[in-house]
Amino acid sequence: MEPFILFGTFTFLLLIGTPVAFCLGAASLATVLYMGLPPVIVFQRLNSGVSVFALMAIPFFIFAGELMVRGDIARRLVALAGAVVGHLRGGLGQVNISASVLFGGISGSAAADATAIGGLMIPQMKKKGYSVEYGVNITVMSSIIALMLPPSHNMIIYSISAGGRLSIADLFTAGILPGLLLATTLMTTAWFVAKRAGYPTESFPGWSALGGLLLNAIPGLLLIGIIFGGVRSGVFTASESSCIAAVYALLVTTLAYRTMHWPEFVAATKAAVRTTAMVLLVIGCAASFGWLLAFLKIPAELVAFMKGVSENPLIILLMINIVLLFLGTFMDMSPLIVITTPIFLPVATAFGVDPVHFGVILVLNLGIGLCTPPVGTVLFVGCAVGKISVWDAIRTIWPFYGAAIFTLGLVTYIPALSLWLPSLFH
Amino acid sequence: EVTLKSSDTHPDGYPTVEAVKHMGKLLQESTDGRICVEVFHSAQLGQEKDTIEQTKFGVIDLNRVSMGPFNNLVEETKVVSLPYVFKGVDHMHRVMDGPIGEDILKAFEPHGYVGLAFYDGGSRSFYNRVKPIKSIEDLDGMKVRVMQSDIFVDMMSALGANATPMPYGEVYSSIQTGVIDGAENNWPSYESSGHYEVAGYYTLDEHLIVPEVLVMSKVSWDKLSPEDQEAVRQAARASVPVMRDLWQAREKASEEKVRAAGVEVITEIDKEPFMAAMDSVYEKHVTSDKLKDLVSRIRATD
Amino acid sequence: MRYVSTAALWFAGGGLILMTMFISAQVFMRYVMNDSLVWSEPASVILMGWFIFLGAAVGIREGYHLSFDVLLYFLPAGAKLALFSVSDIVVAAFGAGMAWFGTELALSAWNVKLPSLGISGAVDFLPLVAGGCLIFVFSLERLVRRAAGLPTARFGETEMEDA
Numbered sequence A: 001m002e003p004f005i006l007f008g009t010f011t012f013l014l015l016i017g018t019p020v021a022f023c024l025g026a027a028s029l030a031t032v033l034y035m036g037l038p039p040v041i042v043f044q045r046l047n048s049g050v051s052v053f054a055l056m057a058i059p060f061f062i063f064a065g066e067l068m069v070r071g072d073i074a075r076r077l078v079a080l081a082g083a084v085v086g087h088l089r090g091g092l093g094q095v096n097i098s099a100s101v102l103f104g105g106i107s108g109s110a111a112a113d114a115t116a117i118g119g120l121m122i123p124q125m126k127k128k129g130y131s132v133e134y135g136v137n138i139t140v141m142s143s144i145i146a147l148m149l150p151p152s153h154n155m156i157i158y159s160i161s162a163g164g165r166l167s168i169a170d171l172f173t174a175g176i177l178p179g180l181l182l183a184t185t186l187m188t189t190a191w192f193v194a195k196r197a198g199y200p201t202e203s204f205p206g207w208s209a210l211g212g213l214l215l216n217a218i219p220g221l222l223l224i225g226i227i228f229g230g231v232r233s234g235v236f237t238a239s240e241s242s243c244i245a246a247v248y249a250l251l252v253t254t255l256a257y258r259t260m261h262w263p264e265f266v267a268a269t270k271a272a273v274r275t276t277a278m279v280l281l282v283i284g285c286a287a288s289f290g291w292l293l294a295f296l297k298i299p300a301e302l303v304a305f306m307k308g309v310s311e312n313p314l315i316i317l318l319m320i321n322i323v324l325l326f327l328g329t330f331m332d333m334s335p336l337i338v339i340t341t342p343i344f345l346p347v348a349t350a351f352g353v354d355p356v357h358f359g360v361i362l363v364l365n366l367g368i369g370l371c372t373p374p375v376g377t378v379l380f381v382g383c384a385v386g387k388i389s390v391w392d393a394i395r396t397i398w399p400f401y402g403a404a405i406f407t408l409g410l411v412t413y414i415p416a417l418s419l420w421l422p423s424l425f426h
Numbered sequence B: 001e002v003t004l005k006s007s008d009t010h011p012d013g014y015p016t017v018e019a020v021k022h023m024g025k026l027l028q029e030s031t032d033g034r035i036c037v038e039v040f041h042s043a044q045l046g047q048e049k050d051t052i053e054q055t056k057f058g059v060i061d062l063n064r065v066s067m068g069p070f071n072n073l074v075e076e077t078k079v080v081s082l083p084y085v086f087k088g089v090d091h092m093h094r095v096m097d098g099p100i101g102e103d104i105l106k107a108f109e110p111h112g113y114v115g116l117a118f119y120d121g122g123s124r125s126f127y128n129r130v131k132p133i134k135s136i137e138d139l140d141g142m143k144v145r146v147m148q149s150d151i152f153v154d155m156m157s158a159l160g161a162n163a164t165p166m167p168y169g170e171v172y173s174s175i176q177t178g179v180i181d182g183a184e185n186n187w188p189s190y191e192s193s194g195h196y197e198v199a200g201y202y203t204l205d206e207h208l209i210v211p212e213v214l215v216m217s218k219v220s221w222d223k224l225s226p227e228d229q230e231a232v233r234q235a236a237r238a239s240v241p242v243m244r245d246l247w248q249a250r251e252k253a254s255e256e257k258v259r260a261a262g263v264e265v266i267t268e269i270d271k272e273p274f275m276a277a278m279d280s281v282y283e284k285h286v287t288s289d290k291l292k293d294l295v296s297r298i299r300a301t302d
Numbered sequence C: 001m002r003y004v005s006t007a008a009l010w011f012a013g014g015g016l017i018l019m020t021m022f023i024s025a026q027v028f029m030r031y032v033m034n035d036s037l038v039w040s041e042p043a044s045v046i047l048m049g050w051f052i053f054l055g056a057a058v059g060i061r062e063g064y065h066l067s068f069d070v071l072l073y074f075l076p077a078g079a080k081l082a083l084f085s086v087s088d089i090v091v092a093a094f095g096a097g098m099a100w101f102g103t104e105l106a107l108s109a110w111n112v113k114l115p116s117l118g119i120s121g122a123v124d125f126l127p128l129v130a131g132g133c134l135i136f137v138f139s140l141e142r143l144v145r146r147a148a149g150l151p152t153a154r155f156g157e158t159e160m161e162d163a
């Protein structure tokens, strides 16, 4: 009965247009009241769900993105990118994905990537005649790349959840090829979708124009270098880099470009607060919802059911993927890693799957879950940045889901994609 | 028929998790199946600070937690979080198994918890990526990650190091890139976090030997008959030796793995200067008569 | 109402800027001075709570929370408005819960001293209480406006005002 109330209330509220955060919160509250538990638990989970230091990367990257867009950094970067790959089909889409490869190596957070790159690219794509949906879809799906490329906090969480038998260095290395593979399949998809939609291609502006655009964009390009260099050389941590990005963007726009004045600054700050508040409230309310799922042992029951179905490793992996994708549509990534690793990893290893390989499957799989409704944090970020409804985004996102799931299939059934690179270091 | 929900932040198979499961088995036998225990491991119900609140509300019945989050709530727990307060793990066992341990367990009651038993949390030592720490001078100016706790921060400052609080999940890459030079933990965590891969010097100074505690919600406790309450206490007590055996095995396995990986383990150190540096920490944190009395009683225990 | 909402937004923005300063100061102190700030992390987390819950409350008034309008496309306008009111009542109730139970949490943490900050643990929950009160009030405002036939902002429909 409890799961019925939880999911029933959630679905009902969702359908009548209640904001997603409150669908999650109110459904949790209704279930807790039905069970006779103290209601205070829902609000405690909400508060601690947002009181997580690692989440601060989200407001900072949103803030940096707003400053870059309003302070003209973004326009200059996109002008340069347009000159380099604009002649390709879906040129700005390809730039968006390539930027995620670069950026993913810095942030390790899909939500941060979606806000930073999305905030930069979506408005420009819109201006150049791309549909906003296309921009949002690409931003959302390519942000999963951030989870696969080192450094990824999620890999560390996985390693600890796995009882610490796994080398984090191996896990980091194992994610590289699958991450690049994902980038490749997404770029290919972006090309086909762009071709069908007939998106414009731009002519190559010539080398001297390119040089001028490059010079113009150097302060913006330096941001990537400063963040990457700062993290690699130990000046700041990966999550602190988000703050440095905001400060750097502010300095460049006020001192170098002189485009940032008090009204722009106030507007950027307000916009950052709005987007952050909306996204993090969903994460907080999802913490209540996820707590109830764990309390009601719903993930464990799903697994028990699945184990009874088949003994074939290929089928088991397929089922694990499906169950993870399903759970990932309702819950956020790190709690899911912590809850499902101890349950699924023994099953997977019993069927001969390498634990490092399984970590990559798990993270990619849950990453896709971040982009699927009803609780897709990254999908929400993308929609918020593009200011379109979730419904508009998922109506057109299918080719990209297809590309991601195709990549997941390859990563699942070709262990060497994950294991070959780490093996070189042994 | 009652099922007690128990929380633990450690993963399945970890000594504390297995000990509470064992306690559940004993309890089920002694009550003819009327009471059983269900362990929610891996922080499924939240981090320790949160589950402590949930235990107070009676949403969670049993909770295995570290002493740290209780320090600002139950004053007596501070005493076991003091650096070098115990002479070694055996000394800690003798203290906690005796009247002092009993007093600390009782101190939980006015705050809405029933203290049931103490488990081992191992002994914490320093590790870093720069050089073998052999004396207190080696620590000077080193950036060392500590848990967000006033005692631990003050301890690091007193040792001359730069105490750097940081979320646990960021420690690995921060040591790797040099944001910090090292951290401190016990053998199993040093191994399972993978920190030994990036911080190759481990100095066994054992500055902290902090036991962990198994508490029950007062709300849940009051629902049980006096006989059942006694059965719960007995089962919890009986789980302690099981936990200690499991802990030792786990510690040994971790140590072997770390040593095999080529980590330089420094055992020859003079702890005296380290302990002497702690005077200021004790002065600042052992303020009440209650704490002063506990410290002197611990010191007086053989 | 408009002034309350604007004040909350300014307050939240101030929190974001303060948090930026704290973290930059931490990086500077640790890397340049080799003297880490122990309070910057817990202080930032509390500030984050402030701007999330205040910003979320303003979001109720300005209608920028994400919602899912699939079913509503197929309904007549009257039914749609009735369902929006049901939504607003649910949100108001949840906001009231945030305020009420947030107060309970704050009171129970009153005597707990927060590590590194040395202030009462109640501070941890004050953003929840303040945000909850505002969410409740702004939801009631929406219900009243709708009853009076005035427009209420919804996600994806209205441009955000930049006052």
Ligand code: NA
Binding pocket: A096, A097, A099, A100, A113, A114, A117, A118, A138, A139, A140, A142, A143
């Ligand atoms: Na992207």
Ligand code: NA
Binding pocket: A328, A329, A330, A331, A368, A369, A370, A371, A372, A373, A374, A375, A376, A377
């Ligand atoms: Na999802």
